[in-house]
Amino acid sequence: MSLSADAAADISHLRPGCFKLFDSHCHLDLPDLAAGHALHWQQAQAVGVAELLIPAVEQAAWQNLLEMHALQPAWHIALGIHPWWAEKHDLTHIALLDQQLKLHTAAVCAIGEIGLDFALPEATFDKQQQLFDAQIAVAKYYAKPLILHHRKSQPQLLAALKPHQFSKGGILHAFSGSQQQAKKFLDLGFKLGIGGTITYDRAEKTRNTVKMLPLDSFVLETDAPAMPLAGFQGTINTPAQLARVFSVFCQLRTEPALQIAEQLWQNTQQVLKLSA
Template sequence: MPEFLHELLPDLQPESVPQPPDLALFDSHCHLDLPELWPEWLQHWQQAQAVGVQGCLIPAVQASAWQPLLDFSRSFPEFNIALGIHPWWAAQHDETSLVLLKSLLEQHRSQITAVGEIGLDYALAPETFTRQQLLFEAQLKLAAEFKKPVVLHHRKSMVQLHAEIKRQKFEYGGILHAFSGSPEQGQLFVDLGFKLGIGGTITYPRAAKTQAAVRQLPLSCFVLETDAPAMPLSGFQGQINTPKQLALVFEAFCELRDESPQEIAGQLWRNTLAALSIH
């Protein structure tokens, strides 16, 4: 507190003044708009802020979320949003949704940070694959048309995602969300201009491969995420994940690195802005 304030407010103890956290963290993947979090989103966000979370990207999962997210980010522009169709919701979408996505990108270009959450999930039933692929390819094209980064969902599909990004010569990068793989797998996406989204996975002892990637790849490769309400951390299984848990993801991340927490936080923050083209 500046000296003159002490004189003006002699009774105010410095200890009672809330201090902003000295580390700024960015939750690059938080589904604050899903029913598990939405009714109390403000409370979740305030709890996250109290532990240093100062940035947040909310990726949509289906078309019905797009307009509500646009309305939300108009009222709360400190949140970044991504619009897209998640592969789990592929069956409920067709060409009509793609036309709508394109028109929203045209109308709200500057308000929409990225196209996402899009991707391929080959742990789902094989009969969903054709539509998943069609929607992913079309959304990747839309992202290129509007020069937007993408937020990628993957499950048993890293090879196919990588191939399609290369085939389309997509050059706007983004985030490979919920990265869990070897340093070599991560490097393939880093080479395509992507950052690797690191979440609660690294808090599990069984995640040796992903922990090795965090140890071995340069700090410039990573961003942090919670994927709340999904992906509870080790020790919180069965509970709803919330954005304040990002502080614990950060702690686990720091344990795997040699740099100071300050340096790590600063670099991860810059990585997120770069991955999402936020200026």
Template sequence: MQSKNIAKIVKPRLFDTHCHFDFEPFQSESTLHWQQASDAGVSRLLIPAVGISNWDAVQELTITAPQQCFYALGFHPYFLNTDCAEMSCSERMRFLEARLAASDENCVAIGECGLDAVVDVPPVLQEAIFIAQLSIAQNAGLPVILHSRKTQSRLLQLIKYHQFTRGGVLHAFSGSEQQAQAFIQLGFKIGIGGVITYSRAAKTRRAVAQLPIEALVLETDAPDMPLCGLQGQSNHPKYLPLVLQALAQLRACAVTDIAERLWLNSHQIFGLDAD
């Protein structure tokens, strides 16, 4: 009797480009959480810092999984009043430059940095620290991971005015195709996460259906930004395949048609080998 050849199902390679893996609930049993992500097809992830308080933590996590976990160093606007608030902008930047000089090859970006119009941190302070981080990233040849909440227009103005050319990722994109294209023109990838799983996010869903696939990367922002149907639960990198599935549905294509391109995009923007 002739044997049948059964094709092996191969999961697409996935890169979670924004996961706060040093936050709760991942701090306990981090090995288990990484195994769950790996079992779901997440081969690599990037852990952005929020300030001096977690620089050690994000670097230590990548040491345990070299070539799988990467990190970024920077100052998140949300934490400027609580993380080393007594430091001046210039003092913080001296710390960042010194840490970058001593960092290993797993440090591939500056961030999470940007502007937030909702948090109670003076806009003048936010902008000064953001501009200073752009300068450091430009000199270091590193991309930036952008945080933006109701500040996309101002971020674009500052990036253009200060002639930042290293690109990066516009994290947690929520907006129109026109807004996304403005960042793409400046060399940025667009971070696509759980927001596209919500039908109420009509404008964002229309945008990601039309944007060039070469400009997109996947992310979870775990443990934040839970997907539709998982509200009230901590987000997890193991749910990244659901974001990929939602993106494929919006673009009316198969997961296999876009997965490898998204993998390549993620490595390209961070200067990593995709093999």
């Protein structure tokens, strides 16, 4: 089925049943969403979200995520330590991560959310680097992709990956930036996580990157409960908002919406190694 370019800009005529969306970054376990997660999931499914990935932020979250995945297999999980929580952790937690991966290799589809955040105080940088480096090693050992967090740290992420000769790829979550920045990650087998940023007119550079790069460069995400879309500032973001991210994504592309949905679905399945 093909749609005209004009039709591709508006997905309101598409019934959710005829395409599937994957929210590749949704913190469904965090307090703002956890209490209502059954309702959030129902609302997300009603607009076409068929699967999502919940990345962990700290060791204390891992057991709950394993239980959530066991109850609902469409909720994929990543285990790891987010740089904002680095100060609470040390290398003993990396040994625990290794243990969890050994026990639950099939249930854990990625290591994340991990990375470097240089907008945090400088006193945290050493610990952040140490934990990031150790988690890349765990991911490499278990052949798992990475869910990468970055803030003022894209070159340092690349520098940290290099000595590991890391080849399992992953998702550069909350991508913003130019085609040149994007290509360095694409060359390493990463996809760019595109979320609510593109709903803001001021995000010209990122919107242009979405227009220009091949469709196999991208996956979609909400980063719920964070990152509210334009027009929704001050409210809690939810996985159902992925339909709006998809709609804006389609407006930036020339391909028909159904083709875009199919390719984004495949991109996510492939990078998270969920498809056979």
